[in-house]
Amino acid sequence: MxxxxxxxxxxxxxxxxxxxxxxxxxxxxxxxxxxxxxxxxxxxxxxxxxxxxxxxxxxxxTPPQAHFSELTASPPCDRHGSEEIDMIRREFLRLMVVAGSLMALTPDDADAIAEIADRGSASDFRLMNCHLWQVYQLARSKSSVTAVVQDQLGALNEALKESGREGSLYEAAGDLFQLSGELSFDGNRYTDAAASYTLAANASSRARAFDLWACALVRHAYVDVYERRYSEAAETLEVARRVAKRGDSALSTRHWVASVQAEVHAGLQDLGACEKALDEAQRVADLTTPVHSGGWLRFDGSRLAEERGARYVQLGRLDLAEKSLKHALESNALSRGQSFRRRGAVLVDLATVGAKRRDAEQVATYGGEALRLARKSGSGYIARRLQALQGDLKVCGRDRRVVELNSEIGVLQEALRKE
CATH class of the missing domain: 1.10.260.40 (lambda repressor-like DNA-binding domains)
Known part of the structure; x- marks a missing residue:
C-alpha cells in the first residue's frame, strides 16, 4: 500500500x-x-x-525494490537525471567510507607511524576546509558545493593512504565529514547526514579534538531534533556536553551544546531545564577571545534572544515568547536588515504567537512582513517557515486577512518549486 x-x-x-x-x-x-x-x-x-x-x-x-528485469531494462529518459544524482550521492558516501576505513587501519610497520605525515599537507587541508565552510555558508544553493567537497574527500583519501595514522589528518577528516553531513542535511537526506556525523565524531575522537568531536555530536543530535525524537537527542547531547567540557574553555562549544539542549528540553515541555540551558548558553557573552572557528563552530550567542523566544513558543509560554521575539526584532543586527533569514524566522514566530492567540491582526502583520521578506530575498528558509505556519492558521477561522495570507504563502511555495 x-x-x-x-x-x-x-x-x-x-x-x-x-x-x-x-x-x-x-x-x-x-x-x-x-x-x-x-x-x-x-x-x-x-x-x-x-x-x-x-x-x-x-x-x-520508501519505494519497493524493483525486480531485476526492471532494473536492467532501458530506463525512460526522465530517469537519467535522478540516476545521475544517485550516482553522485553513492560516490560521495563511498569516499567518506573509504576515508573512515583508512583512518581505522593500523600501519603494517613501525616506520609508518614515525614521521610519515606531511605536516604541510595537513595544514593545507585545514585551510581548504575553512574555505569550503565559507563557500557553503554564502552559497544560495547548498548543493552547488557538493562537487568541490567531493573533490576534497578524494584528495583526503589519497593523503590518508600515504599518512597512515597521522593525527592532524584525522582532525581535517572530522572537519570535512561534518561539512559533508551538512550538505546531506540540507538535501533532506537525514540518514546520510547521520552517517556523515558519525564518521566525523569517530575521526575527531581519534584526533582527541574535543571541540570538533562535540560539534559532530551536536549535529548528529540535530537530526533527531528535526524529527522530534527529543529523548534520543537529549542522550546524544549529554555525551556532547561531557566531551565539550574537555575541550578549549575559550571556545563557545559548551555554550552551543547548551543552546541545543534548550531546544530539546522545550520539545520535552520542560520549562525549568530549558531556561537553565538557555542561561548556560548565554554565558558565551563572558568569553573574551574569539569564540568560534568560522567553520565547524559558528556559535557566538548573537541569536540567543530569538532562540529564547522560539523555545517559549514551543513551550506555549506566549507572553514570554513575544517579549523575547520583539527584543530580538529590535536588536541592531535584525533592525538594520543584516540577516533576512534571521529576521524572517522571528517574524514567523511572532505570527505563530498571534495564531495561537487567535489574533488575526498579529498574524497578518507579522506573517505579511515575513512573506514580503521571503519574496524580496528569495530565501527558501523563510518560505519553509511560512509553510509550517500554515498549519497554525486554521485556528483563526475565516478571517479575510488570514485567508489571503494563507493563499499568498501557497503561491510563494508554488513559485519557488518552479525555479
Whole structure:
C-alpha cells in the first residue's frame, strides 16, 4: 500500500490531508505520485493522521525494490537525471567510507607511524576546509558545493593512504565529514547526514579534538531534533556536553551544546531545564577571545534572544515568547536588515504567537512582513517557515486577512518549486 492508498483508507481527501499536515494540496499530490518525499518536519503529523509509527511511515514512503528485469531494462529518459544524482550521492558516501576505513587501519610497520605525515599537507587541508565552510555558508544553493567537497574527500583519501595514522589528518577528516553531513542535511537526506556525523565524531575522537568531536555530536543530535525524537537527542547531547567540557574553555562549544539542549528540553515541555540551558548558553557573552572557528563552530550567542523566544513558543509560554521575539526584532543586527533569514524566522514566530492567540491582526502583520521578506530575498528558509505556519492558521477561522495570507504563502511555495 502506498501513501495515496493509505490516505484514502483513513478517509482523507488531498485537501483535508493537506490542511491537517499544514501544506498545500498540490504538495500532497506530489507526495502521492512519488515526485517528492515529505520533509522530516511534516512526518510526525503525517504519522499521527495515518495512525502509523514513524518507522512504518518511512517504510510506506520508501519505494519497493524493483525486480531485476526492471532494473536492467532501458530506463525512460526522465530517469537519467535522478540516476545521475544517485550516482553522485553513492560516490560521495563511498569516499567518506573509504576515508573512515583508512583512518581505522593500523600501519603494517613501525616506520609508518614515525614521521610519515606531511605536516604541510595537513595544514593545507585545514585551510581548504575553512574555505569550503565559507563557500557553503554564502552559497544560495547548498548543493552547488557538493562537487568541490567531493573533490576534497578524494584528495583526503589519497593523503590518508600515504599518512597512515597521522593525527592532524584525522582532525581535517572530522572537519570535512561534518561539512559533508551538512550538505546531506540540507538535501533532506537525514540518514546520510547521520552517517556523515558519525564518521566525523569517530575521526575527531581519534584526533582527541574535543571541540570538533562535540560539534559532530551536536549535529548528529540535530537530526533527531528535526524529527522530534527529543529523548534520543537529549542522550546524544549529554555525551556532547561531557566531551565539550574537555575541550578549549575559550571556545563557545559548551555554550552551543547548551543552546541545543534548550531546544530539546522545550520539545520535552520542560520549562525549568530549558531556561537553565538557555542561561548556560548565554554565558558565551563572558568569553573574551574569539569564540568560534568560522567553520565547524559558528556559535557566538548573537541569536540567543530569538532562540529564547522560539523555545517559549514551543513551550506555549506566549507572553514570554513575544517579549523575547520583539527584543530580538529590535536588536541592531535584525533592525538594520543584516540577516533576512534571521529576521524572517522571528517574524514567523511572532505570527505563530498571534495564531495561537487567535489574533488575526498579529498574524497578518507579522506573517505579511515575513512573506514580503521571503519574496524580496528569495530565501527558501523563510518560505519553509511560512509553510509550517500554515498549519497554525486554521485556528483563526475565516478571517479575510488570514485567508489571503494563507493563499499568498501557497503561491510563494508554488513559485519557488518552479525555479
Amino acid at each position: 502506498g501513501l495515496a492508498e493509505r490516505r484514502k483508507a483513513m478517509g482523507y481527501s488531498q485537501e483535508r490531508f493537506a490542511a491537517v499536515i499544514g501544506v498545500d494540496r498540490t504538495t500532497v499530490g506530489r507526495w502521492d505520485r512519488g515526485e517528492t518525499t515529505p520533509e522530516a518536519v511534516h512526518r510526525p503529523k503525517m504519522a499521527d493522521a495515518l495512525q502509523l509509527g514513524l518507522a512504518e511511515l518511512d517504510a510506506l514512503l
